[in-house]
Amino acid sequence: MKKYYLFITVFFSGMTALAVEMSASRLIGNVYGSSNLVWASVIGLILIYLSVGYWAGGKLADKYPNFHFFYRLLMWASLAIALVPMASRPILRLTANAFDRYQVAILVGSFVTILILFIVPVILLGMVSPFALKLTLRDKDEVGKTAGLLSAISTLGSFIGTFLPVLILVPLIGTYRTFLFFSSLLMAISTIGLFIYVGFKQWLRFSWMPVLLVILWIFGVRGADKATENLVYETESSYNYIQVIESDGFRYLRLNDGQGMHSVYHPTQLNYYGPWSQVLAAPYFNAYPHSPESVKRIAIVGLAAGTTARQANAVYDNIEIDGYEIDPKIVEVGEQYFEMGQPNLNIFVQDGRWGLAHSPHSYDIISVDAYRPPYIPWHMTTIEFFEIVHQHLTDDGVMVINIGRSPLDRTLVNDLGTTVEQVFASTFIMDIPESFNTMLFATKQPGSWDNFIQNYAILAETSTPSLLIDAMTMTYVNKMQPIEYTQVYTDDRAPIEWLTNKIVVDFVLSGGVKELQ
Numbered sequence: 001m002k003k004y005y006l007f008i009t010v011f012f013s014g015m016t017a018l019a020v021e022m023s024a025s026r027l028i029g030n031v032y033g034s035s036n037l038v039w040a041s042v043i044g045l046i047l048i049y050l051s052v053g054y055w056a057g058g059k060l061a062d063k064y065p066n067f068h069f070f071y072r073l074l075m076w077a078s079l080a081i082a083l084v085p086m087a088s089r090p091i092l093r094l095t096a097n098a099f100d101r102y103q104v105a106i107l108v109g110s111f112v113t114i115l116i117l118f119i120v121p122v123i124l125l126g127m128v129s130p131f132a133l134k135l136t137l138r139d140k141d142e143v144g145k146t147a148g149l150l151s152a153i154s155t156l157g158s159f160i161g162t163f164l165p166v167l168i169l170v171p172l173i174g175t176y177r178t179f180l181f182f183s184s185l186l187m188a189i190s191t192i193g194l195f196i197y198v199g200f201k202q203w204l205r206f207s208w209m210p211v212l213l214v215i216l217w218i219f220g221v222r223g224a225d226k227a228t229e230n231l232v233y234e235t236e237s238s239y240n241y242i243q244v245i246e247s248d249g250f251r252y253l254r255l256n257d258g259q260g261m262h263s264v265y266h267p268t269q270l271n272y273y274g275p276w277s278q279v280l281a282a283p284y285f286n287a288y289p290h291s292p293e294s295v296k297r298i299a300i301v302g303l304a305a306g307t308t309a310r311q312a313n314a315v316y317d318n319i320e321i322d323g324y325e326i327d328p329k330i331v332e333v334g335e336q337y338f339e340m341g342q343p344n345l346n347i348f349v350q351d352g353r354w355g356l357a358h359s360p361h362s363y364d365i366i367s368v369d370a371y372r373p374p375y376i377p378w379h380m381t382t383i384e385f386f387e388i389v390h391q392h393l394t395d396d397g398v399m400v401i402n403i404g405r406s407p408l409d410r411t412l413v414n415d416l417g418t419t420v421e422q423v424f425a426s427t428f429i430m431d432i433p434e435s436f437n438t439m440l441f442a443t444k445q446p447g448s449w450d451n452f453i454q455n456y457a458i459l460a461e462t463s464t465p466s467l468l469i470d471a472m473t474m475t476y477v478n479k480m481q482p483i484e485y486t487q488v489y490t491d492d493r494a495p496i497e498w499l500t501n502k503i504v505v506d507f508v509l510s511g512g513v514k515e516l517q
Contacts, residue, residue: 005192005193005196005197006132006135006136006193007149007150007153008189009071009074009128009132009189009190009193010128010129010132010150010153010154010157011153011154011156011157012157012185012186012189013074013125013128013129013154013157013186013189014128014153014154014155014156014157014158014161015157015158015160015161015164015182016077016078016081016125016157016161016182016185016186017050017122017125017126017128017158017161018157018158018159018161018162019161019162019164019165019178019182020046020081020084020118020121020122020125020179020182021042021043021046021122022161022162022165022166023165023170023175023178023179023182024042024046024084024115024118025038025039025042026165026166026170026175026178026236026241027084027085027088027175027179028042028088028115041115042115045115045118046118046122049118049119049122049123049126050122050123050125050126051126052123052126053122053123053124053125053126053127053128054126054127054129054130056123056126056127057126057127057128057129057130057131058130058134060073060127060131061127061130061131061133061134061135062134065134065135066135067135067193067194067197067198068194068197068198068202070131070132070135070193071190071193071194071197071198072206073124073127073128073131074124074128074186074189074190074193075187075190075191075194075206075209076120076124077120077121077124077125077186078183078184078186078187078190078209078213079183079187079209079212079213080120080121080124081121081179081182081183081186082179082180082183082184082212082213082216084117084118084121084179085175085176085179085180086216086220087117088117128154129150129151129154132150133146133147133150136150161182165178165182166238167238169181170236170237170238171236171237171238171329174236175236176220177217180213180216180217180220183213184213184217187209187210187213191203191206191210194206229245229247230245230246230247231243231244231245232244232245232246232251232337233333233336233337235329235333236329237327237328237329237330238327238329239326239327239329239330240255240256240327240329240330241255241256242254242255242329242330242333243255244333244337249266249267250264250265250266250269250272251264251265251266251337251338252264253304253305253330253333253334253337253338255330261274262304262305263276263304263305263306263307263334263338264276264307265305265307265310265337265338265339267339270310270311270314270467271311271466271467271470271471272307273432273433273470273474274432274435274437275369275402275432275435275437275439276307276308276311277308277311277467277470277471277474278400278402278430278432278439278471278474278475279298279300279308279311279312279365279367279400280311280312280315280316280467280468280471281441281452281468281471281472281475282365282367282398282399282400282441283295283364283365283396283398284451284452284455284456284459284472285398285426285428285441285443285447285448285449285451285452286396286398286443286445286447286451286455287445287447287451288451288454288455288458289454289455289458290396290451290455292315292316292317292459292464292468293317294364294396295316295319295364295365296318296319296320296364297319297320297321297322297361297362297363297364298312298316298319298320298321298322298363298364298365298366298367299321299322299323299324299356299359299361299363299365299366299367299392300321300322300323300324300367300369301324301352301353301355301356301366301367301368301369301370301380302324302325302352302367302368302369302370302402303323303324303325303330303331303334303347304325304330304334304369305330305333305334305337305338305340306323306334306338306339306340306342306345307338308367308369309321309323309340309342309345310338310339310340310342311467313342313344313345314465314467315465315467315468318344319344320344320346320361321342321344321345321346322346322348322359322361322363323345323346323347323348324348324350324351324352324355324356325347325348325349326349326350326351326352327349328349331347331349352368352370352377352380353377353379353380353385353388356388356389356392357388359392361392362392362393362394362397363392363393363394363397364393364394364396364397364398365397365398365399365400366389366392366393366397366398366399366400367399367400367401367402368380368389368399368400368401368402369401369402370401371401371402371403371404371412371416376412376496376500378489378494378496378497379491379494381415381416381419381489381494381496382419382489382490382491382494383419383422383423383488383489383490383491384490384491386399386419386420386422386423386424386442387423389423390423390424390444393444394444395444395445396443396444396445397444398441398442398443398444398447399420399424399441399442400439400440400441400442401416401420401439401440401442402437402438402439403416403437403438403439403440404436404437405436405437405438406436407436409502410438410484411486411499411502412499412500413429413438413440413483414483414484414485414486415486415487415489415499416440416489417429417440417483418483418485418486418487418488419487419488419489420440420442421442421483421485422488423442424442424443424444425443425444425445425446425447426442426443426446426447426448427440427441427442427443427482427483428440428441428443428447428449428452428479429441429479429480429482429483430474430475430476430478430479430480431478431480432474432478433474433478438480439475449476449479452472452475452476453476455472456469456472456473456476459472
């Protein structure tokens with residue numbers, strides 16, 4: 001029993017180590033987001049901490065080769081895991097405010113501080129494998145066999161620890177309680193180990209630790225993760241940290257770091273002068289006269305909470321809308337807080353590229369709203385993806401994509417435009433005023449701004465909904481020069497991460513937000 005319980009300890013220690021790493025990204029993701037820069041920082045530093053733990057664990061195992069010392073380390077590791085989110089709370093609140101004011105020094109300092117909080121628990125967890133090897137090894141001729149077995153057991157635990165917090169615990173109980181869950185699990189394993197290998201009396205010296213954990217479970221659960229004004233609702237999903245904000249009668253959907261409004265709702269107002277309504281203007285680059293009655297079905301890739309869908313319903317009669325949204329929790333939020341329950345809205349909770357590729361329908365408009373740095377799915381930036389879009393458009397169908405960009409760098413707009421033009425007959429771009437959004441329209445048939453103006457003139461003289469007229473006016477007034485030809489993205493080579501990382505870093509270092517305030 002004693003031998004096998006040590007294997008159990010190694011399994012759950014490996015699980016906890018990876019669970020802490022995955023939960024660390026979620027802990028800071030609601031402020032810093034989940035870009036590959038953030039992930040690289042988290043993974044890199046966690047690996048450094050584990051390396052220190054492996055080295056220190058080997059030295060301590062040679063000096064104190066006993067179960068008492070081993071399980072004491074795990075008791076302290078479990079407590080340190082529980083304290084990480086508690087200690088991080090004031091720092092994250094400070095950071096959230098710094099994001100709103102764009103105080104770069106505080107942002108960098110807070111990020112480093114948060115990652116430093118993981119030094120103690122991760123180093124202690126890194127000590128487990130060399131310590132377990134020392135305690136298990138009885139025959140020097142079986143060093144390789146024993147080390148391989150322990151590594152396999154630990155890795156199997158790590159595999160489960162990779163998926164358990166992301167797929168089950170964080171969406172179910174939240175990030176804070178996820179840390180407490182793994183802390184409690186490891187403390188239970190350590191307590192049983194002390195009972196088996198050392199004795200009850202030795203455990204009594206650490207009995208205050210489980211008591212403290214119980215107190216944290218009962219009284220230590222946080223309220224809002226951010227000190228956000230006018231917060232109506234917040235939750236976490238497998239994909240996002242989600243907030244609903246309400247101000248002056250408007251509701252806004254914010255995700256992750258909160259540096260963008262993904263959906264807007266007002267009970268009596270439909271025009272929000274943002275990128276959503278520009279989708280409605282897409283068909284009118286076609287040859288005139290092009291009437292609203294010709295728009296029968298549209299697809300929205302990146303449905304969010306359904307702002308574009310509500311606006312399309314107000315403009316186009318008897319329209320069918322297929323909305324693709326990968327995050328089921330966002331769909332729930334849209335239905336609860338944004339009135340996203342229209343009977344003609346068909347919601348598909350799946351990846352947009354996969355869903356569109358397997359759709360049996362052809363569309364008059366396909367809206368792709370998935371290009372905000374640094375969260376850009378590379379597989380929706382390639383020539384192969386745009387070929388899928390092209391195939392699912394009607395003969396005079398139009399694609400419109402919302403591209404988040406830096407005010408200092410239009411490379412992303414140019415790269416995507418260059419790729420799109422390999423597939424579509426013509427492209428047109430306009431910038432949303434007072435924002436970092438560029439709308440790119442791509443027509444299946446040759447189109448022109450002259451067509452657009454002629455269609456506008458006809459529609460303005462009829463009983464066309466004002467929402468469409470306003471959208472067309474904004475489109476034309478803010479039209480931009482054609483793209484500069486740069487590079488084409490393919491499924492084999494789409495260096496979107498290089499580009500978005502450069503945009504974000506350059507933007508931060510330049511203090512670009514202040515220029516717009």
